[in-house]
Each structure stands twice: as structure tokens, then as C-alpha cells.
Amino acid sequence: MGGMSKVPAADPVLGFVLDFCNTYDLLEDPPDRLSIPLVGRVAEHHGLPGFGLGAGELEPVRVVRNQLYGVFAADSASEQVEILNRLFSTYGAVPRLVPGSGGTSVDGVRVAATGGEGAVARLAVAAADALARAVAEGSADRLRTCAGDPCRCVYVDRTKANRQRYCCELCNDRMASAAYRRRNR
Numbered sequence: 466m467g468g469m470s471k472v473p474a475a476d477p478v479l480g481f482v483l484d485f486c487n488t489y490d491l492l493e494d495p496p497d498r499l500s501i502p503l504v505g506r507v508a509e510h511h512g513l514p515g516f517g518l519g520a521g522e523l524e525p526v527r528v529v530r531n532q533l534y535g536v537f538a539a540d541s542a543s544e545q546v547e548i549l550n551r552l553f554s555t556y557g558a559v560p561r562l563v564p565g566s567g568g569t570s571v572d573g574v575r576v577a578a579t580g581g582e583g584a585v586a587r588l589a590v591a592a593a594d595a596l597a598r599a600v601a602e603g604s605a606d607r608l609r610t611c612a613g614d615p616c617r618c619v620y621v622d623r624t625k626a627n628r629q630r631y632c633c634e635l636c637n638d639r640m641a642s643a644a645y646r647r648r649n650r
């Protein structure tokens with residue numbers, strides 16, 4: 466971990482994936498807050514059209530979330546690649562050229578995974594594509610889980626030094642004061 470990797474480009478879908486994965490949060494009671502309306506609100510928060518998930522699709526959506534989580538928890542880039550390729554084939558992704566960060570100009574296009582039959586599959590493919598893009602563009606080691614015991618939330622390290630250990634300021638402060646109490650006991 467660490468080193469010369471790239472800070473991933475700002476991508477609303479990547480932002481969505483983080484919040485989606487963090488609907489399971491050990492600091493919450495109960496830890497699992499996943500619901501279909503919550504996924505809709507998270508998508509909306511990131512400016513994404515909803516995926517049109519049905520009320521009965523909570524369990525398959527949970528399965529997708531847990532697979533996406535595995536990308537952040539993985540020990541190596543090759544494990545991340547394996548999980549993402551499995552997601553693409555499970556949910557029927559098809560490759561398509563889409564406008565990249567350069568817009569619609571020819572040098573701006575990139576290959577994206579798109580498609581998926583049904584709302585759950587569309588969600589899975591779009592989310593996996595955002596992670597695959599980060600991995601392919603050299604940010605694999607920046608997709609991580611929080612070291613702020615018991616928190617295991619996912620985050621993207623966007624700092625230049627790439628040494629962030631916690632998902633948020635709250636965990637950072639929580640762990641700093643725990644260390645302080647240990648030293649002064």
C-alpha cells in the first residue's frame with residue numbers, strides 16, 4: 466500500500482458506491498441500514514437517476530453491496546480484478562465506448578461496462594464499472610476499509626501521500642483519543 470498511485474478522478478458513481486457500501490456501518494445500531502428507499506436517496510444525493518429497484522429486491526441488492534465491499538477489503542489488486550470481473554460476468558455487463566473525462570471528443574472516450582438485465586444488475590454493473598475504472602486508472606490501492614476499530618467502512622484515499630487510515634474525521638478523532646487514553650492510563 467502507498468506509493469505512486471493516482472488519486473481517482475471525481476466520479477459521482479464512485480461516490481455512490483462508497484455511500485452504498487457504507488449502509489453497513491458497525492458504528493450504527495443496527496449496523497445494517499440497507500433499504501430500497503435508502504439506495505434511492507443515496508443515488509439522488511450523488512445526482513444519479515435511481516436504478517428503478519423494486520421493493521422486493523432488497524436481498525439481491527444486499528448481495529451486490531457485499532460483493533462491492535470485497536473490492537475495498539481485498540488484499541491485492543489482482544483480487545480486486547477477480548471480484549470485478551466476476552461481477553461483470555454475473556450481471557451481464559457489456560462493453561461500450563462512452564465519453565470519458567475529456568467529454569465526447571475522440572480522445573475522451575473510454576471503454577465502460579454497461580448494461581445488465583433488470584435494476585439490480587444495472588446497479589451492480591454501474592457500481593463495478595466505477596471501481597474498475599479506478600483500478601484501471603492506477604488507484605487500486607486507494608480503495609480501502611477504515612482501520613478505526615470497530616469501523617470497517619470503505620473509503621477512497623484522495624490524499625497526495627496516500628497514507629490515510631480512517632474513513633472520516635470522526636474515526637480519526639476517535640482513534641486518536643483512544644490512543645491518548647491508552648498512553649495515559
Ligand SMILES: [Zn+2]
Nearest residue numbers: 611616632636
Ligand atoms: Zn471509519
